[in-house]
Amino acid sequence: MTKHYPNPNIKPVTLKPRPIETKTEIDERGAFQRQKNRFTTPFGDAPDDLKAEAGRYHLFWAKGCHWSNRASIVRELLGLEEAISVTIVGHETSDPEKRKFGWDFGAYEGEVDPVTKAEFLAEFYYRTDPDYTGRSTVPALVDLETYTVANNDYHRLTNYFETAFKPFQKEDAPELYPEELRQDIDNLNDNVLFPFVNNGVYRMMFAQSLLAYNEAFDDFYNTLDIFEKRLATNRFLFGDYVTDSDIRFFVTLARFDTHYYRNLGPIKNRIADYPNIWAYARDLYEIPAFKNNTYFHDIARGWDKKKEKLFVDFNSRFADAIDFDAIWSQPQNRKYLSKTPDQKFLIRN
Numbered sequence: 001m002t003k004h005y006p007n008p009n010i011k012p013v014t015l016k017p018r019p020i021e022t023k024t025e026i027d028e029r030g031a032f033q034r035q036k037n038r039f040t041t042p043f044g045d046a047p048d049d050l051k052a053e054a055g056r057y058h059l060f061w062a063k064g065c066h067w068s069n070r071a072s073i074v075r076e077l078l079g080l081e082e083a084i085s086v087t088i089v090g091h092e093t094s095d096p097e098k099r100k101f102g103w104d105f106g107a108y109e110g111e112v113d114p115v116t117k118a119e120f121l122a123e124f125y126y127r128t129d130p131d132y133t134g135r136s137t138v139p140a141l142v143d144l145e146t147y148t149v150a151n152n153d154y155h156r157l158t159n160y161f162e163t164a165f166k167p168f169q170k171e172d173a174p175e176l177y178p179e180e181l182r183q184d185i186d187n188l189n190d191n192v193l194f195p196f197v198n199n200g201v202y203r204m205m206f207a208q209s210l211l212a213y214n215e216a217f218d219d220f221y222n223t224l225d226i227f228e229k230r231l232a233t234n235r236f237l238f239g240d241y242v243t244d245s246d247i248r249f250f251v252t253l254a255r256f257d258t259h260y261y262r263n264l265g266p267i268k269n270r271i272a273d274y275p276n277i278w279a280y281a282r283d284l285y286e287i288p289a290f291k292n293n294t295y296f297h298d299i300a301r302g303w304d305k306k307k308e309k310l311f312v313d314f315n316s317r318f319a320d321a322i323d324f325d326a327i328w329s330q331p332q333n334r335k336y337l338s339k340t341p342d343q344k345f346l347i348r349n
Contacts, residue, residue, distance in 0.1 A: 030209025079170025
């Protein structure tokens with residue numbers, strides 16, 4: 001499929017069907033090996049680095065995708081709404097034949113992105129690299145001058161918002177990635193949260209052997225046990241203030257009892273069964289940027305809209321009737337763990 005644009009400066013692009021994870025990202029042991037990010041040029045001061053500019057970059061993210069949800073939360077927390085515009089992608093195209101191309105803009109008028117007039121997220125990927133063979137993923141930070149993907153590195157994108165985009169942050173923006181903690185934050189993010197929690201749920205969901213499933217299962221629940229103990233004495237993962245790591249943990253917690261459980265076998269515990277983790281998650285949900293960017297009913301959307309089968313999954317039957325906001329807004333008493341009970345963020349003038 002070739003897409004053409006009214007702007008002659010934007011080259012036409014040929015789309016390819018989206019690869020399927022369970023066909024292309026499974027190793028010989030039946031374990032899921034997530035594809036590497038393709039566009040990882042950092043934002044920084046080196047000659048070849050990307051330069052942060054207000055108004056140049058556009059963030060694409062999806063309500064159901066926790067990799068991109070954390071970028072949308074950080075964007076709002078830091079007050080970068082004017083500097084970085086945004087569009088939410090989905091799987092909403094009215095043409096079943098077009099669903100093979102991945103993330104689309106079917107929820108918008110004309111089924112195109114209101115900002116770029118693209119029909120599919122993949123257009124930006126193949127314009128950037130016509131030989132790209134991976135999935136077109138979110139978050140994707142697109143350069144509005146070239147309609148190409150500037151960066152899709154979910155490992156580091158929030159860190160760039162926190163550092164390189166600092167000149168465009170609001171005056172009282174929180175310090176989510178303080179220099180004195182960066183090594184510890186990076187270590188937790190890269191060596192614990194990513195492999196065992198954030199990607200751990202996908203390692204379970206996409207596993208094609210029981211061996212691979214059980215390894216991911218143990219990694220996930222052993223890590224939750226460690227965090228449950230850690231949060232017994234710490235209000236947040238690094239003490240009194242919310243950091244980048246808390247955002248990464250939260251987006252998985254928000255999806256486990258709501259959605260992920262449907263793709264797993266017998267689960268050991270729900271998130272709600274961990275007193276400290278569950279109260280911690282609700283403490284974070286009180287923060288407007290977390291609440292505003294967490295779309296529980298979209299996350300929990302049922303698979304069987306017609307409900308004509310004898311057995312219909314739980315979410316298809318009941319998700320629309322559940323008041324997720326009320327559940328997540330239940331009172332919790334985490335303030336006593338903090339030296340600054342009414343201040344959840346480190347703010348430096």
